[in-house]
Amino acid sequence: MKKDNLPLSPHLQIYKPQMTSLLSISHRISGFALNLSLILSVFGLLSLSLGENYYDLFIFLINSYPLKISIFLTILGFSYHLFNGIRHIIWDLGFFLENRSSAIFGYLIICFAFVSSIFISVYIGLF
Numbered sequence: 196m197k198k199d200n201l202p203l204s205p206h207l208q209i210y211k212p213q214m215t216s217l218l219s220i221s222h223r224i225s226g227f228a229l230n231l232s233l234i235l236s237v238f239g240l241l242s243l244s245l246g247e248n249y250y251d252l253f254i255f256l257i258n259s260y261p262l263k264i265s266i267f268l269t270i271l272g273f274s275y276h277l278f279n280g281i282r283h284i285i286w287d288l289g290f291f292l293e294n295r296s297s298a299i300f301g302y303l304i305i306c307f308a309f310v311s312s313i314f315i316s317v318y319i320g321l322f
Contacts, residue, residue, distance in 0.1 A: 270321075
């Protein structure tokens with residue numbers, strides 16, 4: 196068979212996305228995004244060290260709606276990453292490895308992440 200006549204290998208567009216693969220990819224994305232959110236923490240600490248005027252400016256910026264949304268997404272990413280990490284540890288112990296139970300567990304992780312993010316956001320006075 197010539198190289199021109201070889202069949203193409205299946206691409207990601209052919210496969211149906213599975214819950215486990217989507218959660219695994221989003222786990223990596225949320226971990227990366229949490230690293231980016233550290234920049235906001237660094238600016239907060241820097242504003243503390245520079246004095247009251249810079250800290251007041253930082254608090255003013257934090258109370259703007261775009262940054263409130265960013266903080267909520269950071270809380271959501273953190274809670275999702277936490278719960279999904281616990282799910283991976285449970286998998287490493289050999290539990291919930293079947294297709295059905297891992298899909299149900301995945302939906303529970305998403306629900307827990309949203310509910311805990313809303314509770315944390317309300318508790319810290321974000322909304």
